Amino acid sequence: MKGNSSSAKQLTDQDHYEAPSEPSIKKVPPKRKKRRKSQAFQEALTGYFFLAPALILLGVFLLYPMGAAFYYSFTDFYILKPDDISFIGFENFSYIWQDAQFRQAFWNTVYFSVIVVPVQLAVALGLALLINKKLKFRVFFRTAFFSPVVMSLVVVSILWTFMYNPNEGLINQLLGVIGISPQPFLTSPDQAMNSIIVMSVWQGAGFQMMIFLAGLQNIPNHLYEAADIDGATSWQKFLHVTLPGLKNIALFIFITISIAAFKLLVQPMIMTQGGPLGSTKSLVYHIYETGFNYRDVGYASAMAVVFTMIVLTITIIQRVLIREERG
Amino acid sequence: MKKLLYLLAGVLLVLMMAACSSDSSTNSEGSSSSSGENATSDTVETGSVDTSVEATGDEDVMLDFWIHQTGEDETNAYIELIDAFNKEHDDIHVNAEVIIDDGASAYSDSINAALVAGNLPDVMAVDGPYVSSFAEAGVIQPIDNYIDEETKSQYVDSIIQQGTYNDQLYSLGAMEASVMLYYNKDLLEEAGIEPANSLEEAWTWDELMKNSKKLTTEDRYGLNLFMNYGVGEWLTFMGAPLAWSNGGALISEDGTKVDGYLNSPETIEALNYVKDLFAEGVVTDSPGEMQFEEGNAALALGGPWIAVSAEDAGLNWGMMPYPYKDEKVSPSGSMAYAVTNNTEDPEAAVELMKWMTNEEATIKISKATGMPPAQKSAFETMEKFNELPWSIMKEQVIQTAHARPATPAYPVLTDAFAQSFHAAALGEDVESVVEQQVQRVERELKRFEE
Structure with a gap:
């Protein structure tokens, strides 16, 4: 009843209003559309305005240099002669395959990455598991494991250089106590890269440990309780509850460590200057030296382009594999 | 118990080193930035001149001048010299900018x-061997x-040699540098070895080898080559005279060819002598920072700064000339000044260069840095160079100093x-390593072929 009467009333109201305002009604919709358009435009403008600082910085410090490097990779740009740049086609790229130093740097970098990525992943997970237990002094351990991450990599590298010193370094003094003769950690071509790997894992693992820790605390407790009821051992619980629960986080960490490992630069630069006999020279360090010390920006750019391709390929492969696993 | 103490000492040592190194780095950063500010404010002080110049239309010359900073005393000495220059010259005004030189890039x-x-x-400061490029x-x-010519002849020969490329003079320096064979007097006396007290008595390679072996014991090395400075300019600066002394070379006289020079039998022989020193165990490839000063090496082939640190450490030290094979040569070269092509008034710029490297300036800088002066007369004025052991450094700088090669490919x-x-030093096969390096330099040299 009520509904009927009200709708009737509305009808009459409409009738009442329609007649006199017919011309104005036609005018109203276009006005509204215009307002909407300009509003949308303004909103977009505001959006771009807020984006601008990020976009400008990205453009000036990332996209432009990338484009410039691509362009210079086809030239003979020598830093002392910036006004005398000529186009030399693929000459720089073809020299890469003859450059023994590039080859050595490439395999050094691959070796570093192949060892560091799984080791650092495992160490980070191990530390996270330890800290997740309700131990005494838990906060102390957490801080201790995380503190190397807060320190500058340059400072850490200098400290470890002292610790690795064969004659006066801490590590060799300790080895001396248990009767092992001093090791040439950074001065032997066979040991230098491994020494840098140990130091890098120590420095970097704390950060991934914190991410793993967050992941561990996100695994719902009822899963463990259910496993307990089923009579699972703690190893079985780790294998079938903890690991699957951490899968996504582990993949994220895997990708970030891989990319970071490929960009190895600071440690060899500070600790060994790429030596002994080039055994710790990384790709990025070789590019840096070529461009800045030997002033051969053209060739350095070509190597940078190739380096980008390599990292891009690795990242794409990892992404594809991850998608498959998710599916 | 003893072992535990040993361990604790080790931990303490590392902590102290950490503290020292971080302290010194923050200090130097702090001081450099502050002195940088000083530098600019010092020169801006006379900025009132600018406005009056524009008003009168009188054309004053403004010179921008880059100086490098490795130590504070040195920089202060430069600033004082520049201030004096500005006071002396009404028509030239110098703006100095201090730029950090960390020894790397x-x-x-x-x-x-x-x-x-x-x-x-x-005008800018450039490292001597980079002048050619x-x-x-x-x-x-x-x-x-x-x-x-008269002004030119006042400089020690090696400074002119260092500043010359294609028979033209490009740079002048206030400092020379050298490498001396430092020795620990007590240890030599103990072993009954007579040091060389003049250039004539300089040790030969054989004497250096024989005496280093004699001075090497269980807990001490005979010789220190400062390999802890890393694989860089130091090894060329300190090591190249070995090749020259043996009649070898790094590159052809005109700086365009390395094949047949860097891999000449004489150069290879010199490098093999280095290899032998290491193989005999008289020198280590990773000495501690203060190995010589702490008495853990009896001899040391080091720069003028070692005299300062040995003195500070209270060591009973002396210096001998650089050891030789056939010809007596010694390391040389340091920071110098050059006029860029950007300048509008090269004459005023050269005026500034002469001022920064005249006798008075070179003595001032020598006192601030411990480096030998670049003017011959300064050696007479500065009394310390007329008596032992500094007289040996003087003889060396004036008579045997050999500039590093002048080639545009010098960085490579x-x-x-x-x-x-x-x-x-690592005991590798010298010949094959050198051969690889020759190919590398030859490729770089192609860039400069015309």
Whole structure:
């Protein structure tokens, strides 16, 4: 009843209003559309305005240099002669395959990455598991494991250089106590890269440990309780509850460590200057030296382009594999 | 218990080193930035001149001047010299900019950046052996037209040699440098070894080898070559005279060819001598920072700064000339000044260079840095160079100093030699390493073929 009467009333109201305002009604919709358009435009403008600082910085410090490097990779740009740049086609790229130093740097970098990525992943997970237990002094351990991450990599590298010193370094003094003769950690071509790997894992693992820790605390407790009821051992619980629960986080960490490992630069630069006999020279360090010390920006750019391709390929492969696993 | 103490001492040592190194680095950063500010404010002080100049239309020359900073005392000495120059010259005004030189690439990075951007100063400090590459690229200009023979002859020969490329003079320096064979007097006396007290008595390679072996014991090395400085300019600076002394070379006289020079039998023999020193165990490839000062090495082939640190450490030390094979030669070269092609008034720029390197300036800088002066007369004025042991450094700088090669490919050449030297120290096959490096330098040299 009520509904009927009200709708009737509305009808009459409409009738009442329609007649006199017919011309104005036609005018109203276009006005509204215009307002909407300009509003949308303004909103977009505001959006771009807020984006601008990020976009400008990205453009000036990332996209432009990338484009410039691509362009210079086809030239003979020598830093002392910036006004005398000529186009030399693929000459720089073809020299890469003859450059023994590039080859050595490439395999050094691959070796570093192949060892560091799984080791650092495992160490980070191990530390996270330890800290997740309700131990005494838990906060102390957490801080201790995380503190190397807060320190500058340059400072850490200098400290470890002292610790690795064969004659006066801490590590060799300790080895001396248990009767092992001093090791040439950074001065032997066979040991230098491994020494840098140990130091890098120590420095970097704390950060991934914190991410793993967050992941561990996100695994719902009822899963463990259910496993307990089923009579699972703690190893079985780790294998079938903890690991699957951490899968996504582990993949994220895997990708970030891989990319970071490929960009190895600071440690060899500070600790060994790429030596002994080039055994710790990384790709990025070789590019840096070529461009800045030997002033051969053209060739350095070509190597940078190739380096980008390599990292891009690795990242794409990892992404594809991850998608498959998710599916 | 003893072992535990040992361990604790080790931990303490590392902590102390950490504290020291971080302290010193923050200190130097702090002081450098503050002195940098001082530098600019010092020169801006006389800025009132600018306005009056524009008003009168009188054309004053403004010179931008880059100086490098490695130590505070040194920089202060430069600033005082520049202030004095500004007071003395009414028509020239110098704006100095202090740029950090960390011994690695910080200073050359600044030059590279300014070069590409096209805003190099009028006058800048450049490292001696890099003069040729700047000259070849036309970054700096010859100054022969603005300097007379008499002024030129006042400098020690090696400074002129270092500043000359293609028979034209490009740079003048206030400092020389050298490498001396330092020795621990007590240890030599103990072993009954007679040191060389003049250039005539300089040790030969054989004597150095024999005596180093004699001085090497269970807990001490006979010789220190400061391999802890890393594989860089030091190895070329300190090591190249071994090749020259043996009649070898790093590159052809005209600086265009390394094949047949860097891999000549004489150079290879010199590197093999280095290899033998290491193989005999008289020298280590990783000495501690203060190995010589702490008495853990009896001899040391080090720069003038070792005299300062040995004195500070209270060591009973002396110096001998650089050891030789056939010809007596010794390391040379240091920072110098050059006029860039950016300048509008090269004459005023050279005036500034002469001022910064005249006798008074070179004595002032020598006192601040401990480096030998670059003017012959300064050696007479400074009394310390007329008595032992400094008289030996004077003889060496004036008589046997040999500049590093003048070639535009120097940055690659010096790395090639340093890598070869280091490979020899590690006991690698010298010939094959040198051969690889020769190919590298030859490729770089092609860039400069015309």
